[in-house]
Amino acid sequence: MSEEQNHNVSRRQFLTYTLTGVGGFMAAGIILPMARFAIDPVLQAESAGDMKAVASVDDLTDQPQRFDFSYEQEDAWNTSEVTETAWIYQEGDEIVALSPTCTHLGCTVGWEANQDHPEEFFCPCHGGRFKKDGTNIEGTPPTEPLHKYEVEVQEGTVYVGKAESQV
Amino acid sequence: MHRGKGMKFVGDSRVPADRKPNIPKDYSEFPGKTEAFWPNFLLKEWLVGAVFLIGYLCLTVAHPAPLERVADPTDSGYIPLPDWYFLFLYQLLKYEFASSDFTVIGAVIIPGLAFGALLLAPWLDKGPERRASRRPIASGLMIFGIISTVYLTWESVDHHDWEAAAEQGEMLDEEEEEALEDVDTNAEGYEIYTDQGCISCHGDQLQGTGAAGPSLYDTQYDADMIQEIAVEGIGEMPADQFDGSDEELEVLAEFVSNGGNPGNGGGDSGSEEESEEESSGDNNEENAE
Amino acid sequence: MLQRVYEWVDERLDITPMWRDIADHEVPEHVNPAHHFSAFVYCFGGLTFFITVIQILSGMFLTMYYVPDIVNAYESVRYLQGDVAYGTIVRGMHHWGASLVIVMIFLHTLRVFFTGAYKRPRELNWVVGVLIFFVMLGLGFTGYLLPWDMKAYFATVVGLQIAESVPLVGTLSKTLLSGDPEIIGAQTLTRFFAIHVFFLPGALLGLLAAHFIMIRRQGISGPL
Numbered sequence: 135m136s137e138e139q140n141h142n143v144s145r146r147q148f149l150t151y152t153l154t155g156v157g158g159f160m161a162a163g164i165i166l167p168m169a170r171f172a173i174d175p176v177l178q179a180e181s182a183g184d185m186k187a188v189a190s191v192d193d194l195t196d197q198p199q200r201f202d203f204s205y206e207q208e209d210a211w212n213t214s215e216v217t218e219t220a221w222i223y224q225e226g227d228e229i230v231a232l233s234p235t236c237t238h239l240g241c242t243v244g245w246e247a248n249q250d251h252p253e254e255f256f257c258p259c260h261g262g263r264f265k266k267d268g269t270n271i272e273g274t275p276p277t278e279p280l281h282k283y284e285v286e287v288q289e290g291t292v293y294v295g296k297a298e299s300q301v
Numbered sequence: 302m303h304r305g306k307g308m309k310f311v312g313d314s315r316v317p318a319d320r321k322p323n324i325p326k327d328y329s330e331f332p333g334k335t336e337a338f339w340p341n342f343l344l345k346e347w348l349v350g351a352v353f354l355i356g357y358l359c360l361t362v363a364h365p366a367p368l369e370r371v372a373d374p375t376d377s378g379y380i381p382l383p384d385w386y387f388l389f390l391y392q393l394l395k396y397e398f399a400s401s402d403f404t405v406i407g408a409v410i411i412p413g414l415a416f417g418a419l420l421l422a423p424w425l426d427k428g429p430e431r432r433a434s435r436r437p438i439a440s441g442l443m444i445f446g447i448i449s450t451v452y453l454t455w456e457s458v459d460h461h462d463w464e465a466a467a468e469q470g471e472m473l474d475e476e477e478e479e480a481l482e483d484v485d486t487n488a489e490g491y492e493i494y495t496d497q498g499c500i501s502c503h504g505d506q507l508q509g510t511g512a513a514g515p516s517l518y519d520t521q522y523d524a525d526m527i528q529e530i531a532v533e534g535i536g537e538m539p540a541d542q543f544d545g546s547d548e549e550l551e552v553l554a555e556f557v558s559n560g561g562n563p564g565n566g567g568g569d570s571g572s573e574e575e576s577e578e579e580s581s582g583d584n585n586e587e588n589a590e
Numbered sequence: 591m592l593q594r595v596y597e598w599v600d601e602r603l604d605i606t607p608m609w610r611d612i613a614d615h616e617v618p619e620h621v622n623p624a625h626h627f628s629a630f631v632y633c634f635g636g637l638t639f640f641i642t643v644i645q646i647l648s649g650m651f652l653t654m655y656y657v658p659d660i661v662n663a664y665e666s667v668r669y670l671q672g673d674v675a676y677g678t679i680v681r682g683m684h685h686w687g688a689s690l691v692i693v694m695i696f697l698h699t700l701r702v703f704f705t706g707a708y709k710r711p712r713e714l715n716w717v718v719g720v721l722i723f724f725v726m727l728g729l730g731f732t733g734y735l736l737p738w739d740m741k742a743y744f745a746t747v748v749g750l751q752i753a754e755s756v757p758l759v760g761t762l763s764k765t766l767l768s769g770d771p772e773i774i775g776a777q778t779l780t781r782f783f784a785i786h787v788f789f790l791p792g793a794l795l796g797l798l799a800a801h802f803i804m805i806r807r808q809g810i811s812g813p814l
Binding site: 311314316317320321322323325326328331332333334335336337338339340341342345346349350353354357358360361362364365366367368369370371372373374376379380381382383384385386387390391394404405408409416419420422423424426427428429430431432433436440443447469470 | 600601602603604606607609610612613614615616617618619622623624625630633636637640641644660664665667668671678679681682683684685686687688689690692699700703704705706707708709710712713716717720721724727730731734737738739740741742743744745747748749752755756757774775811814
């Protein structure tokens with residue numbers, strides 16, 4: 135033992151470090167694959183969201199119209215047919231597609247659904263109202279504008295992607 | 302205790318060979334009425350436990366665990382409510398100072414401070430005094446915390462429309478499921494139903510969407526009344542929902558009053574004859590898809 | 591006979607010291623409801639543990655029928671409650687136990703707080719206790735979704751919305767919990783199942799062990 139006292143690292147310390155190292159290696163070897171496994175949904179490249187054909191450009195007017203469209207939603211191993219709705223209108227060259235989901239509690243809004251509020255989207259649940267461009271009208275329950283779909287036009291057909299928050 | 306040389310072991314094990322006596326401690330050396338955990342005190346605890354268990358079992362028998370209809374993510378009208386012990390947080394997020402632009406305050410800062418303080422209580426209240434009355438700040442804050450939690454929970458319960466909530470989640474009984482299944486989505490009436498936007502509140506199978514619109518297939522109104530309601534509204538349903546021709550209105554009313562079938566002379570549910578044969582489970586699967 | 595079995599085991603494993611340690615640890619008068627009725631407040635901790643045991647047992651048995659898959663989850667719950675003998679009681683115990691355990695742990699926390707029992711030298715045990723409280727809330731939140739009925743689904747939607755509203759890590763933690771950035775569906779259910787049945791109970795057992803070892807080490811706090 136006497137000669138070892140000259141070393142900066144004692145035998146016991148060395149063994150402790152090695153033990154920690156080997157332990158760390160084992161822990162990492164066990165945990166890393168599992169951690170990567172668990173956080174996979176976060177790291178998965180966001181699917182660009184297929185564009186779904188909704189309507190023909192000829193059908194659009196400057197008034198929002200209701201268009202339903204269905205697509206296959208892939209939820210991991212579970213695929214289901216989902217129907218969604220968009221309110222679409224054309225203003226000049228721009229085509230606007232709004233989601234009918236009320237930003238208050240998720241009810242469904244309709245264009246001019248209430249006679250007292252023309253030229254507005256109206257939510258029958260709690261009387262939320264939105265302007266034509268989706269902006270929520272102050273004093274009504276919703277806290278943000280209606281979500282807007284990505285829009286693309288190809289060969290006279292309107293395709294919509296994901297509905298995204300306008301704020 | 303015997304140690305070192307001369308110790309005997311059981312075989313080649315490390316268990317000492319000399320047996321220790323298995324006799325209870327003498328409690329006369331302890332102050333007051335201190336008693337042994339086993340069996341004296343544990344018996345008392347188990348008596349309390351037995352009484353508790355009886356009450357608990359009675360509760361489970363008297364109130365079976367609730368189960369609503371199968372989850373339908375597309376049902377946009379359902380008013381959600383978290384489990385009761387999260388209601389205080391849910392309610393907090395409804396207040397203006399803690400919602401929309403200030404959600405951070407309601408969702409992170411206030412609960413974070415409250416639970417952080419709870420976790421770190423021993424270091425926030427370091428004094429040696431244990432009596433609650435002698436450390437008024439700590440006790441006061443705790444009482445404030447309890448009162449606000451109880452108050453928020455109460456407010457949340459009070460604001461919730463329990464009748465609507467019970468209705469919106471109700472499991473469908475067999476007849477209703479049959480009616481549901483019988484909705485003829487190819488009928489002219491269904492097309493009008495869709496075009497006029499009835500569908501957004503009353504559902505694609507006339508089943509209603511909870512808060513937004515009641516179910517229509519067991520409606521007690523006749524076709525004439527339905528025509529009137531579609532135009533003039535009723536209760537929370539606004540007027541002038543319908544803007545089609547009179548013929549369309551007639552077809553629609555007939556369709557709705559027949560439980561989702563093209564009319565053939567009236568009757569409130571066009572499906573009663575067939576309703577016996579099919580099992581009750583079928584329809585739920587259909588909804589789940 | 592039992593005595594002989596005990597002696598046979600004791601000779602080989604020397605279990606008497608362990609057994610005497612558990613059996614003989616003294617219970618002071620001030621926590622004994624038989625001597626002071628007001629001491630019933632000291633029962634809340636024990637009752638919390640009692641319900642926890644019931645929860646673990648009933649949960650184990652529920653998984654004999656339950657299927658954590660969005661297509662079958664609801665039907666399996668409906669089946670085990672409606673068609674299996676005593677299904678109402680087993681699911682009822684698990685359902686009501688989930689609420690009762692929160693009530694009891696809340697009362698236990700208040701007792702410890704107002705008797706000042708968390709003070710030196712018992713700080714660590716208080717921290718472990720609060721962590722147990724959090725784990726219990728987590729168990730309640732994840733278990734609520736499993737029947738996959740309307741109430742369960744939408745409560746989870748709201749819960750995840752709250753999680754999402756946390757700045758910086760909100761979206762991340764929501765995705766981690768729900769298994770998909772947007773859909774609350776198949777992966778959410780399996781994740782919640784895993785968390786509810788394996789991760790949190792594992793953590794809970796570890797914390798409970800620490801809680802009890804510390805109590806035995808330090809003894810119950812003295813009378814006020």
